Structure formats: C-alpha cells, structure tokens
Amino acid sequence: MLKLPNLDDRMYEHMVEAARKQIPALYPAWTDENAHDPGMTMLEMLTWLIEMQQYYLNRVTEANELKFLKLLGVKPRGAVPASVEVHFEGVDEKSKLPRGTKLSAGGLIFETSEPLLLVxxxxxxxxxxxxxxxxxxxxxxxxxxxxxxxxxxxxxxxxxxxxxxxxxxxxxxxxxxxxxxxxxYPIVPVQDTERERIxxxxxxxxxxxxxxxxxxxxxxxxxxxxxxxxxxxxxxxxxxxxxxxxxxxxxxxxxxxxxxxxxxxxxxxxxxxxxxxxxxxxNAVTAFQHDTWSLMEEFDWDGRSVQGQSLEISHYLAFFGAVRIQVRTEAQGEWEEWSEAGDLSSAVPEDKRKVYALSRNVGSKTVRIAFGEDAGGQAPPDGIGRIRVICHNGRFRDQRHIGAGNGLPHQRFELPCASVVVEAFRLQIGEKDPVSREWLWYDWHRVDDFDRSGPDDRHFLLDPLTGIVLFGDNEKGMAPPPSDELNIVVMSLRSTEGVSGNINAALIQRFAEPWPEVELVRPVNRTVAAGGCAPETLEESKLRVRTELQQPATAVTAEDVERIVLNTPGLRVARARALPLFRKGLKQYPADRSPAALSVVVVPYSESPKPMPSRGFMETVRRYLDKRRMITTDIQILPPEYIEISVHAVIVVEPSFKDEADVVIRELTRLLQPFDNKDGTSGWAFGRTVYKGDIYGVINRIPGVSYIQDLWISAEGKGFHKDADGDIQIPPYGLVYSGEHDIELISLTEL
The missing domain is CATH 2.60.120 (Jelly Rolls)
Incomplete structure (x- = not known):
C-alpha cells in the first residue's frame, strides 16, 4: 500500500517569507513590507488560513475515512460465520431434526441450516x-x-x-x-451465489x-x-x-x-x-457457526385460504423454546402482542379475544399456530406480513428486555452478547396506548449513522463488536420515549465468533443440549469448517475498495473482457482471449474486421491435453458477460482451435546423453501446451506462430545437446498453414498441443 503523503509540510513562517519574496516581481510599487502595512496584514491572514487548511486536510480521522468509504458505497463488513457439513452417525430409526438444531464444538455453537430427516x-x-x-x-x-x-x-x-x-x-x-x-485444483472458481451456472x-x-x-x-x-x-x-x-x-x-x-x-x-x-x-x-446437513438467541419470522395471512386459520413453523427455538405472536394493526402499522388461548379469562367474548392456540408435532418437529375458531377467538386481519412469530430460548426470556426509555438524547443500551450478526438483528420499542393502556410495539430500524435521520425517524446504531445500541438526540434520530417499564425489546438476535469458527475436522461431537430422542446419534464434521471471517477493520476495508475499484465492472476494453470472463462465477476458466472486431470465418484478421463484433475464446481448466469448453460452459460465460458488455457489442463465445504440433529432429548429443530422447520430448511437450498444469494458466499464446526458432531454442538449452543436425515441424488441425520457412501459422483463436515427436539422437562418437 502506498504511504499517505504529508499535506502539512510547510510552516507558517516559510509561507509568509515565500509570499514576501514574490512582491517585487508581482507588485513593484509595493515598497513598504513592514508589519504596520495593511497589505502585509492581509498577506499574513491569508497565509494563516492556508496553514489551517493544510493542517485540517492532513488530519483525516477514522470518521472521515468512513464517510469517504460511504461515498463509494462501501462499509466495513461484519463478522462472517463459518460453515461446515455435519454428518450424523449412529442413526437406528427415523427422526427429524428441525432447522436451527444446535450442535457443540467445544465452546462454539453450530446450527443446522435446514430441517433434516435422519434415516x-x-x-x-x-x-x-x-x-x-x-x-x-x-x-x-x-x-x-x-x-x-x-x-x-x-x-x-x-x-x-x-x-x-x-x-x-x-x-x-x-x-x-x-x-x-x-x-x-490450481484454479479455484468464484463462488456462484446466484446459481447461474449451466x-x-x-x-x-x-x-x-x-x-x-x-x-x-x-x-x-x-x-x-x-x-x-x-x-x-x-x-x-x-x-x-x-x-x-x-x-x-x-x-x-x-x-x-x-x-x-x-x-x-x-x-x-x-x-x-x-x-x-x-x-x-x-444424514448430512450444512451447519453455520452462530448462536441464535431469538428468531423472528413473518407470515402473510389469509384466513380464507385452504390451509384454514393456522400457520406452521419448523425451527429448533420454536419447538424447544418460548413462542410469542404479534399481529400488525390496520391503523398505523403498530404491532400488538396476542396471548395464548389459555392465558385469557373465559369471560372475554370470543370475537374480542386476541388469542392463538399452540401445538407441537413431535414427529415433524414443527409448531402449529391456530387463530380464529380453532383458537376460540378472533382471526387476524388479512394482509402481507401480517403475523410475526418470535421464538427464543429460555435464558433469553428476561434478557430480551434491554432497558426502558427516558426520552433523553443519546441513550445507550447493552445487549446480552457481543459479536452480533448485524443482518439478523431486530429491535422494537413499546408505547402504551393512552386510551386502552395496551402496549403497542413499533419497529426501529438500524442505520449506519444519523446523517439522514430526522427527529421522527425511529433509527438506532449498533456496534456489533461490543453489542452496544445507541439512539439519537431527537434531532438526528428519535430518542426512545420515557417509560416506567422495560419497553426496549430485542426481537431477533444472533451472535457468531467469526474466524474462530474455522475449526478442524471431528470437533463437532455432540448436540448442544441433551435430547433423549437422539441420544445415540453423534454429529461429526469430517472436514474443516471454512468461511468464517473476523469483522473487517478500516484498513482492510480500504484495501478491499482499492482492489474492487481495479476490477472491471463493465466490458469496455479487451483486457476488461478477459478479466471478467476469467472471474465467471462457478467456472474454472484457465485462459481467455478477447478478439475485438473479429468473427469466426475472417481470413485476414486483423486486416479484415467485422463491425461491432467481439469474439472471446475460453479455455477451461482440464486434465485433458486439449481442454474444450462444453455448450453449458460457454453459455454460462456468455450470460455473465452479456450483463456487462457495451450495448453495441455483438458477443460470440468460441472454443479454441487446437493445432497438433509434431517435431521431427536429428540431434547430435554427448555420448552420455545418447539414450535420453525422452528428456527432449518432455521439454517439447512443456513448450507446446495450452496451459501449464501446475498453475492452470500460462501456456502457448493465442494465435502465436510456431517458429522453428522456438524449437531450436528449447532443444539447444538441454544439457547434453551439442547441436541440431536437422529439424522440421508438421501440424494437424484446421485453419493453419505452413509458410515457406517451415513455420506453422495458426488462427487468432488457435492454440497448440504436442503430438507424436520423432527425435533421433546421434552421439558425437558416431560421426
């Protein structure tokens, strides 16, 4: 990384003296340069302003750098949980593991990403x-x-x-x-998060x-x-x-x-x-290294649907933990907390009772939540995202209330855990209805700063490392209103240890909590966990921005096209060559050109001597490049045209080298190949003529070779021709590979 220059490198006295020396040349009539002169006073004042400007420009604080990154649309990344595939051994009968099943690896918690039927x-x-x-x-x-x-x-x-x-x-x-x-393999493909690979x-x-x-x-x-x-x-x-x-x-x-x-x-x-x-x-499932303290899921509601007046959720916390239900009102979008059916007095009329009935299915490990007639109360109003199911473990029952508002600016509250997964965090603040005295819950939204927050915006800041929640000052972000009761509640909370989750194989050995139904089942990770990252520091964010800015986002130049193709997600692209204004069939390229055409030759990594891309491979490249090309460009993805090169040579060698023809063949094969199998990239240049001088050079550098008595080259394939000097000229999208080389070695003693 380049060292940042020192912008505050001139002293005040030096700048005043430099300005004084320019007076005779710029204003010869100005002869009084003493301190009592008003002109000198103005010069000293302007110099002082420049010196202050340099001083502040040189003091780029961390807050300034974060703002600069924000202007680029970048912010430091939070901790990323590690993931690993977990197998379950000792299964002797069918059983179901719900999503979010907690597993233990020493002091770390891993959670399964989806339900799994053990068979x-x-x-x-x-x-x-x-x-x-x-x-x-x-x-x-x-x-x-x-x-x-x-x-x-x-x-x-x-x-x-x-x-x-x-x-x-x-x-x-x-x-x-x-x-x-x-x-x-030498080439690691970019992760295909959108699953676009054909x-x-x-x-x-x-x-x-x-x-x-x-x-x-x-x-x-x-x-x-x-x-x-x-x-x-x-x-x-x-x-x-x-x-x-x-x-x-x-x-x-x-x-x-x-x-x-x-x-x-x-x-x-x-x-x-x-x-x-x-x-x-x-019996395998992907598990992530995070610990979910509380989970919130939203459901659409239509009481007239075929499923009746109920919904179903499958999660470890829902089945083994506590469940709460919230329903959004039709007025201002507040949320009301509904009660379980057995918690209300039967004296309340059924059509007024805001209740639900909860039942757990032991076989499927799901939780069914019923409303309306099935629960002996009223049904929620229809709407998208109308119902929220909030489930949490027992230890979080009291910890979810993190404090009570007091109406003052810059209120701070501490979460029960640090290393918070920012994307999974949700928070509500309750206010009592002045008429009914019932709690109404409002969603507050996390922001990176209060720069664009107004006095009526329910915004807060979250420091994921320390687990500190900070609210505004009623000018930049609303402050939580005063309350005599704990009214700031965490709805969704998840923590992760980031890079510490990259554990070795066989460290996951048991369930996090005793579970009689699967007491004989043993979880185990046969591979290492990977992908866990610590929170990104400011310096790491700046380095990432520099790297990302150097990566082409649009295919403008030929170099841009090649870099984009080499980074096609999900594919191991060994080499790529962009040929502007070329279309297959042109005989005298680049003298002859096809307007608006762009041909891209792709070579996949392969263990074959002639790596050929499949139709799916080339179509994946085309679709990825099509989103980034210039709108006037007509793209054509081509496979390479392989030319088989065979060398016939009579070589005079030292007597000790008489039986080492395989050494010569090995060096020729290393030269005449599409790419180097060690790194999967470098190889013969696209369209480069195979000169006899290249072959002479390789053979003459071999220890034991005295001189080459005779040499000629033969080729097989399409689109090449042999010139008068015996060199093989190949098409612009062509590559070479080794054929059967005929090498005859003659000892110096036999001449």
Missing part, C-alpha cells in the same frame, strides 16, 4: 459402470479422503454410478444425500423399485427436489423423494448379494473435469 441408511456399495466394465469403489468411501471417478476417467455418456443399501429407503419422505467432490453435462437419477400395477420391478425416476451439486459439477447435497418402494437387485458380480440401489447416469457428456467423489453419505 438408518448407509451406502453399503459404490459401483461405477463404464464401457470398460464394473468397478467397485466402496473402500474409497470410508472416510480416507481417497477420491474415485464418478463416471470413469472420461465421464462419457452412458456411464453410471450405483449406490447400494442393505435396507430400502423410505418412500414419500424428503431424503438428503451428500456428495463431496475432489476440488483441490451444467456442462446432464445427469439423471433413478432407483430400482416397484413398477406398480402388477408390472415387474424396474428402474424408476427419482423425484429430485433440489440438486446443489448442479449435475455433480460441485460438492453439495441432493434432496429427493422416492414415490415407489425399492426392490432388491444384484449389480456387479453375479455372486454378490442383492441390495437396494439408486443410480446416476450420464445422459449428455461434456465434463471439462470429470467428477471425482471423495465421500457419499446420507
């Missing part, structure tokens, strides 16, 4: 079927981090992956299958089961609800249902016993990197 299912057999036969990879799935090819080395169409079980999987249940792929290959999932209506058992389609792997292009989970019972079948050797199978088959090939599987397992 007693362990993959007992893994078989890969290709044209070469059946291959058993069951031993590779025993947690040793040994990968195996899911569809063989090439991932050709018709290849299949069979996963066998000793017992049939349950029907009409949402099942979760976790697949972890080998991803330790898969390179197309897969289909089936299971062997009952055909129905007295038809024999056969392969039946699996009802796939969600595929986080995007057709096995990345690690993730599959959520699916089996609509028919499974039937046993023998796959592989005829002497093997029958099992219950699900099968994944390649319908359309095209993998740039055929997937390699490290582990396949049921």
């Amino acid at each position: 007693p299912a362990i993959p007992d057999k893994l078989i890969v079927a290709t044209d070469s036969g059946y291959f058993d990879y069951t031993a590779s799935n025993e947690g040793r981090n040994v990968s195996f090819p899911a569809f063989g080395a090439k991932g050709e169409a018709g290849s299949r992956l069979y996963i066998g079980f000793t017992e049939p999987l349950p029907t009409n249940q949402l099942l979760t299958l976790s697949i972890r792929l080998y991803e330790n 898969p390179s290959a197309m897969l289909t999932w089936r299971m062997f089961g009952d055909g129905g209506e007295d038809r024999p058992a056969n392969w039946q389609p699996v009802n796939l609800r969600r595929d986080e792997t995007n057709h096995l292009s990345q690690s993730g989970k599959l959520l699916f249902r089996l609509e028919r019972p499974m039937q046993p079948k023998v796959i592989g050797p005829a002497t093997d016993r029958e099992r219950y199978w699900i099968c994944c088959e390649v319908v359309e090939a095209g993998f740039e990197l055929p997937p390699k599987i490290e582990h396949v397992a049921f």
Whole structure:
C-alpha cells in the first residue's frame, strides 16, 4: 500500500517569507513590507488560513475515512460465520431434526441450516459402470479422503454410478444425500451465489423399485427436489423423494448379494473435469457457526385460504423454546402482542379475544399456530406480513428486555452478547396506548449513522463488536420515549465468533443440549469448517475498495473482457482471449474486421491435453458477460482451435546423453501446451506462430545437446498453414498441443 503523503509540510513562517519574496516581481510599487502595512496584514491572514487548511486536510480521522468509504458505497463488513457439513452417525430409526438444531464444538455453537430427516441408511456399495466394465469403489468411501471417478476417467455418456443399501429407503419422505467432490485444483472458481451456472453435462437419477400395477420391478425416476451439486459439477447435497418402494437387485458380480440401489447416469457428456467423489453419505446437513438467541419470522395471512386459520413453523427455538405472536394493526402499522388461548379469562367474548392456540408435532418437529375458531377467538386481519412469530430460548426470556426509555438524547443500551450478526438483528420499542393502556410495539430500524435521520425517524446504531445500541438526540434520530417499564425489546438476535469458527475436522461431537430422542446419534464434521471471517477493520476495508475499484465492472476494453470472463462465477476458466472486431470465418484478421463484433475464446481448466469448453460452459460465460458488455457489442463465445504440433529432429548429443530422447520430448511437450498444469494458466499464446526458432531454442538449452543436425515441424488441425520457412501459422483463436515427436539422437562418437 502506498504511504499517505504529508499535506502539512510547510510552516507558517516559510509561507509568509515565500509570499514576501514574490512582491517585487508581482507588485513593484509595493515598497513598504513592514508589519504596520495593511497589505502585509492581509498577506499574513491569508497565509494563516492556508496553514489551517493544510493542517485540517492532513488530519483525516477514522470518521472521515468512513464517510469517504460511504461515498463509494462501501462499509466495513461484519463478522462472517463459518460453515461446515455435519454428518450424523449412529442413526437406528427415523427422526427429524428441525432447522436451527444446535450442535457443540467445544465452546462454539453450530446450527443446522435446514430441517433434516435422519434415516438408518448407509451406502453399503459404490459401483461405477463404464464401457470398460464394473468397478467397485466402496473402500474409497470410508472416510480416507481417497477420491474415485464418478463416471470413469472420461465421464462419457452412458456411464453410471450405483449406490447400494442393505435396507430400502423410505418412500414419500424428503431424503438428503451428500456428495463431496475432489476440488483441490490450481484454479479455484468464484463462488456462484446466484446459481447461474449451466451444467456442462446432464445427469439423471433413478432407483430400482416397484413398477406398480402388477408390472415387474424396474428402474424408476427419482423425484429430485433440489440438486446443489448442479449435475455433480460441485460438492453439495441432493434432496429427493422416492414415490415407489425399492426392490432388491444384484449389480456387479453375479455372486454378490442383492441390495437396494439408486443410480446416476450420464445422459449428455461434456465434463471439462470429470467428477471425482471423495465421500457419499446420507444424514448430512450444512451447519453455520452462530448462536441464535431469538428468531423472528413473518407470515402473510389469509384466513380464507385452504390451509384454514393456522400457520406452521419448523425451527429448533420454536419447538424447544418460548413462542410469542404479534399481529400488525390496520391503523398505523403498530404491532400488538396476542396471548395464548389459555392465558385469557373465559369471560372475554370470543370475537374480542386476541388469542392463538399452540401445538407441537413431535414427529415433524414443527409448531402449529391456530387463530380464529380453532383458537376460540378472533382471526387476524388479512394482509402481507401480517403475523410475526418470535421464538427464543429460555435464558433469553428476561434478557430480551434491554432497558426502558427516558426520552433523553443519546441513550445507550447493552445487549446480552457481543459479536452480533448485524443482518439478523431486530429491535422494537413499546408505547402504551393512552386510551386502552395496551402496549403497542413499533419497529426501529438500524442505520449506519444519523446523517439522514430526522427527529421522527425511529433509527438506532449498533456496534456489533461490543453489542452496544445507541439512539439519537431527537434531532438526528428519535430518542426512545420515557417509560416506567422495560419497553426496549430485542426481537431477533444472533451472535457468531467469526474466524474462530474455522475449526478442524471431528470437533463437532455432540448436540448442544441433551435430547433423549437422539441420544445415540453423534454429529461429526469430517472436514474443516471454512468461511468464517473476523469483522473487517478500516484498513482492510480500504484495501478491499482499492482492489474492487481495479476490477472491471463493465466490458469496455479487451483486457476488461478477459478479466471478467476469467472471474465467471462457478467456472474454472484457465485462459481467455478477447478478439475485438473479429468473427469466426475472417481470413485476414486483423486486416479484415467485422463491425461491432467481439469474439472471446475460453479455455477451461482440464486434465485433458486439449481442454474444450462444453455448450453449458460457454453459455454460462456468455450470460455473465452479456450483463456487462457495451450495448453495441455483438458477443460470440468460441472454443479454441487446437493445432497438433509434431517435431521431427536429428540431434547430435554427448555420448552420455545418447539414450535420453525422452528428456527432449518432455521439454517439447512443456513448450507446446495450452496451459501449464501446475498453475492452470500460462501456456502457448493465442494465435502465436510456431517458429522453428522456438524449437531450436528449447532443444539447444538441454544439457547434453551439442547441436541440431536437422529439424522440421508438421501440424494437424484446421485453419493453419505452413509458410515457406517451415513455420506453422495458426488462427487468432488457435492454440497448440504436442503430438507424436520423432527425435533421433546421434552421439558425437558416431560421426
């Protein structure tokens, strides 16, 4: 980072003296330069103003820097929770884990991101079927981090992956299958948060089961609800249902016993990197390192809907903790707290009772909340976001009230925890209705500062590190009104330890709280947790802004286009070349040009000697670039044109080097390749002519080579031509790769 210059580098006396020396040249008639002269007084005053201006310009405080970042639309990031995939072992019967189930890793709390049905299912057999036969990879799935090819080395169409079980999987249940792929490649793709990647290959999932209506058992389609792997292009989970019972079948050797199978088959090939599987397992879910103290969820309400006068929520805090209900009024948008049906006197008429009925389903771990006739009271008014369900753990029952307002400016309150997740924090302040004396609750909104807050704005500041809540002064943000009771209440609160959540494997070993139903089940993380980040400091924010400003947001120049393509989310793009005003078919480019055309050649990272992008790969690049291109540009995404280069050479060498032709071939192969497999990027330049001088240079640098007696080059492919000097000229979107080199070595003693 560049060192900031010192702006206050001139003393007052020096500036006065420099100005005095310019008087004879600028104003020769001014001869009285003594202190009593009014002109000298004005000069000294202006010099003092300049000196003060320099002094303040040089004092850029942290508050100033935050304002400058705000002008750029940037603010320091808060702590980011780590995440990890957790497997549950020892499952001997079906049971349900609600979303937000708390797990313990020492002193850290992890929470599951979604509901999970635990089933007693362990993959007992893994078989890969290709044209070469059946291959058993069951031993590779025993947690040793040994990968195996899911569809063989090439991932050709018709290849299949069979996963066998000793017992049939349950029907009409949402099942979760976790697949972890080998991803330790030189190029790490940008995370695809919007899931816009079009898969390179197309897969289909089936299971062997009952055909129905007295038809024999056969392969039946699996009802796939969600595929986080995007057709096995990345690690993730599959959520699916089996609509028919499974039937046993023998796959592989005829002497093997029958099992219950699900099968994944390649319908359309095209993998740039055929997937390699490290582990396949049921009963897995993603867990985040955060601790939810209180949760708030909003629901739309329409009492005339088919679901009747009830709603359902599935969360750990809702099932095991306390639940509160708020309903938004139709007047000013205030929120009223409703009571559970058993808490009100039966003397209140049913049509006036603002109550709800609460019931918990032990099997599904859900909570049903009923209103109206089902609860013996009135129904909430219809509307979007009309009902709020607030659930919290027992220890937070009293801690949720953080204080009472006093009407004074700059009130400060402390939360029961620090390291707060800012995005999940919600706060309300209650005011008593002057007529009914009932509490009405108003939402207050978090802001980064009070710069744009008026006296009537219900705004507050939050310091997530210390857990301090700060209110305004009735001019910049309203101050909480005075109250004799605790009226400042936290509705939603979540804390995280950030970077400390990046724990090692096997540290999650138990549930955070005793749970008899799953006392024999043991959670375990087979991989390290990742993604946890500490709150961003101001210096880190400034560095990030500098980096982001250097990244092109729009494709204006050819360099912009190449940088954008190389950072296409979800793809491992090894190389990219933008060719302005070029369209495939031009013979004399760049002399001949196609107006408004832009061709982009993309090379995916691959272990193949000729990496070719699939249709899905190129379409993903095109869609990503299309949002950032100039509106007058016609973009065409091209695969590279590969030219096979073969070298034929007669080389005179030292006697000790007589049998080392493989060394020469290895050096030629290293030169003539699309990219270097070590870093996945650098390689032969697009469209660069293969000169005989390049080949001479590589061979002559090899120790043991005396001189080259004869050398010529041959090529195969489309779009190249060989000139009179024997050099190979390739098209602008062309790359080379090594063919079969014919190297003859002659010892100096044989001449």
